[in-house]
Amino acid sequence: MVARFALLCVVACANQVLSVQSSPGDEREPASQRGATGCGCDSLKRAAGAVDADPDPAARYSRGANERTSEAQGEDGKFRSPMILISGGEFLMGTDNPGIPPDGEGPQRPVHVDSFYMDIQEVTNRQFETFVRATGYVTEAEKFGNSFVFEGILSDTVKSQITQAVAAAPWWLPVNGASWRHPEGPDSNVTLRLDHPVLHVSWADAVAYCSWANRRLPTEAEWEYACRGGLKDRLYPWGNNLTPKGQHYANLWQGDFPNQNSGEDGYVKTSPVMSFPANGFGLYDMVGNAWEWTSDWWTVHHTTERQHNPKGPRSGTDKVKKGGSYMCHKSYCYRYRCAARSQNTPDSSASNLGFRCASQEQQ
Ligand SMILES: *[C@@H]1O[C@H](CO)[C@@H](O)[C@H](O)[C@H]1NC(C)=O
């Protein structure tokens, strides 16, 4: 516990040096930057491969859209996310105009990825539950007995029992009994959130789930290629405008982090997966909602030479996570961009970190 705690603190502290930089097409949000604040992000029965074209993206916001069943049952009887074929190709990974330079977002570099399949959604509580029921799997947070929860979503009862905090990021609290089953501690559950992304899963937990599902975690390169949805040099999966025509395209934070979340996009915590429009490849929630683990070890040093299916460093201390979460606001965590990235130790778990799986074969 002490080690995990210290490491998360290192991540949070490193984030203090972040500054908001303008990028092409950025939205001039009032920069409510404060001195010593870290990033808030640290710490259908549809045939697989076929996602219908959506003539009316706004319909994604409707309640009906959110109640759609999102599992596909395979021949092995396992309910998993539908996958979609991401046709291989070359793309420009990273950016020469980094939003957060210390994160190693640059340089922009040519990368080729072979074709692969990607879950169209973050792995949900319901899907994770079927895995746990089938295998008896116990997550690392359950073994450790605690996990990090964002203070803003804790009940007063739980808050009153906490004596420690991360100095540089006081909104992260280690909560006894917090786990994927109890996202805000023992007095919470996922009964009404089965279609939300599973949280409080470590990297090893994510790997275990994907293996059980005959899948694997995506590499960072695959994840970013998928995030870009076929667009070149754009900030977000849908373009450069954060809120086209005033519509929200991702579950992020609106308001004043960490004190006030207006929930203008409809959600102050996680949202059911697929509540916002898909990108050009038919993938949902690539940015926002929950952060997503990738298979790569973390480094901020990248070659500019053309890479073929890069898999990151051979070893390291932290794993790469992508996409930002419902806690991200430009003032603290401008990481809901495809090129953005962050890291955690593999045994970390938190109330804003989940994953999705990839695969080489159609399933
Ligand atoms: C789960 O939480 C809801 C509130 O979100 C509560 O009404 C319900 O009783 C809880 N269920 C269990 C089994 O604790």
Ligand SMILES: [Ca+2]
């Ligand atoms: Ca939100």
Ligand SMILES: [Ca+2]
């Ligand atoms: Ca996500």
